[in-house]
Amino acid sequence: MEEKYKPKKVEDKWQKFWDSEDLFGVIESPDRKKFYCLEMFPYPSGRIHMGHVRNYVIGDVIARYKRMRGFNVLHPMGWDAFGLPAENAAIKHGLHPSKWTRNNIDYMRMQLKKLGLSYDWKRELATCDPEYYRWNQWLFLRMLERGLAYKKKSSVNWCSSCGTVLANEQVIDNACWRCDTTIVQKKLEQWFFRITAYAEELLNDLHTLKNWPERVLAMQRNWIGRSEGVEVTFRIEGSDLSVRIFTTRQDTLYGATFVSIAREHPLLDELIKDEKIVEEIKSLSDDPEEKEGVFTGLYAINPLSGDKLPVWVSNFVLMEYGTGAIMAVPAHDQRDFEFAIKYDLPVKQVIFPERAESAGGPLEEAYEGEGVLLNSSGFSGLQSDKAREEIANFIEKENLGCKNTNYRLRDWGISRQRYWGTPIPVIYCKTCGIVPVPENELPVLLPEGEQNVDNAPLPLSDVKSFIAVKCYECGEDAERETDTMDTFVDSSWYFIRYCSPSFKDGPVDSRAVDHWMPVDQYIGGIEHAVLHLLYSRFFTKVLRDIGLIKAGEPFDRLLTQGMVIKDGAKMSKSKGNVVDPDLLIDTYGADTLRIFCLFAAPPERDLEWSDSGLEGAYRFLNRLWGIVCKNSITSGGEIEFKSLKKDKDLSGLLRKIHQTIRKVTNSIERDYHFNTAIAALMELLNEIMASKPSTSDGKDIFRFAINSAVILLAPFAPHIAEELWEKTGNKGSVFGAPWPVWDEETVKEEEIELIIQINGKVRGKLGITAGLDDETISQKAFADPKIKEYVGDKPVKRVVIVKGRLVNIVV
């Protein structure tokens, strides 16, 4: 009696089996090669979505494959559990963020298990767990000691809807990355991590990340934004003060016609006493589109040319970058050009494109390219690149300034005025100032339970019992810091914690960490190209410098998977185009869902959802199931390739098996293109179904084909593979079976078909046995009646023979 494929039954059975055998639990093992496979952990929002499914299935295939290849595979999972949505949900559902988060974790863990993911669940962690976030605090204190954590008052990004400050990386198009509310600037005193101290290393080490996608590297390079140039001091006329400017275009120094400084520039406090000008500066537009300026009445002296330049305050000069002051060269900088036109300031051209020196006439726009210097005293006639070098040297020699490098990267603001996060472990004492919480007082626990009438958890600044504390140094009344940490702090080192998730004496057990780190394969969405991936690199370097770990880079190989798309748009609740994985697993099974996600597109590309594509995946598994049951291949177990005799009828199938082994293995090893691996398995199945074994040797080959297909399928559709493995009389888990090896000789076709081209166009085919010499092949080609006709009596210029592929006759 043929048994129908019932995915639910099969999947329940094998998930229980894996659990009870603890098949994916792992410990350090010195005699096996390790492989650390990691997917970005999810925020416990409530339910798994298709993006998660795709991400985790890709990771699972890699983890299972590597395990089958004999690696000791670490494959953990956890929860990025702090964050604002929990607070919003609390208001909506009347649940405490902690309760809401825990409920979600429980539900989502169950969902992940239903997908059959091969995690070592004993390593599970949640960042909202005090045993996790205490080490956030511990690390913060270490960074504080080293001056890598500090507090400063500055202009920060404020999202009024979220009620908190955001880091620069979390502002997209001047709006909040979570809720899209327009950001306003606020002057606040906030905690920062000095990521800029690592700017140079973060940039340089990008070169070592050979297995990262080029565009992620480019985005990080861009974000760090290194520029080399010079700082030059301009004396203020009639004063002993001066203004220092930064430029990368010192070759245009002689073209400077005015100086622009930022609104917050300290020089203004010193020298501007005229209330009217002060007022005008205050009323400058904040709109970055509109360039506005105010003349200060001051003049600065260009130390090279001696020119007297008016000093303007401009709304587009940033105090935070460089020196907060620039020399303006309208002829060679478009922004300065527009400003000069608007305020009728002079334009002085000093760089001329080659062979166009006497272009003459007023400029239409700034010329920002390279060229030859003119009107530049002793530097005239030089190429701009050469001039940059010589002028920089001259400036240093004459003590007018110095070479300098600036970065776009700013320090990472980590203070959040929110409840659901890691409390920052410092207190404020009237006499002792900022006092770090001593190590033995950690963790500073997040108080539970205090909510306002709307069920909104109170920010810590409103929780009196939390704030009140005795100073750790003088014992007097003091107050706790009430800001919590950015949740990106939590996720910047969780992959390190996984190595020793329950270690009590520190954030990491160095022995375990040095064994597992770095992560060999990291998989996640491109949206973290700068945010999480930059912060994690920073943290890894800090932990290394603290002496906790050896690795200097966290992720050796990075795969950024594409989005899941439906009807041309990313799946989202607001667009109403979401597909719920739960429902699909119940009707088709996890294996079908997995196969579809892997087959429909290569991992790095976007995946267009298709209901009928899913059906196709289901059919494929059903056909495989059917052929095993129909042929009642229920005994015999594993078959050794060596024991197989060639059967005339099925030599084609035998060859196909080996070709499939090669194709599947190479597809995974080369670039994780699982779509082509599965396509190859489908081809093999098609050929199995077309085979009619009659002899006993043929039946062996047939069974070998099915056995191989089942093993090769296992990383992709693990449950059905286990079931069929068992059904075909094998003992134990299919994941204990060795990965099959192909035999080069068997892969080769005995009879090959050469194509015959005339002048590069296909004109005929030639069936020959493999391994014939060129001379014979050529003779055979010319003997072909059709070819004879084509060639006729035209003179043959050349015959190109490509082994095993074609003959090209040029006439």
Add this chain to the structure above:
RNA sequence: GGGCGAGUGGCGGAAUUGGCAGACGCGCUGGACUUAGGAUCCAGUGGGGUGACUCGUGGAGGUUCAAGUCCUCUCUCGCCCACCA
């Protein structure tokens, strides 16, 4: 404005890196079985032509015996960064 990608049938996508373009799947067409088919199986399926053939990888050139693949120019789309001096 700068950076990074990508353009292949009706659709998702293949093509051992210069060697039969369209593997595999979806969809579609016809057939079988069926009370029925949105199940299953069989056959077909890039365009044009009865045909031999011919045209085809965004477009235009080029290199080559041979180009989706390499070079030059160009168009379109997507993503990222953007007064960073």
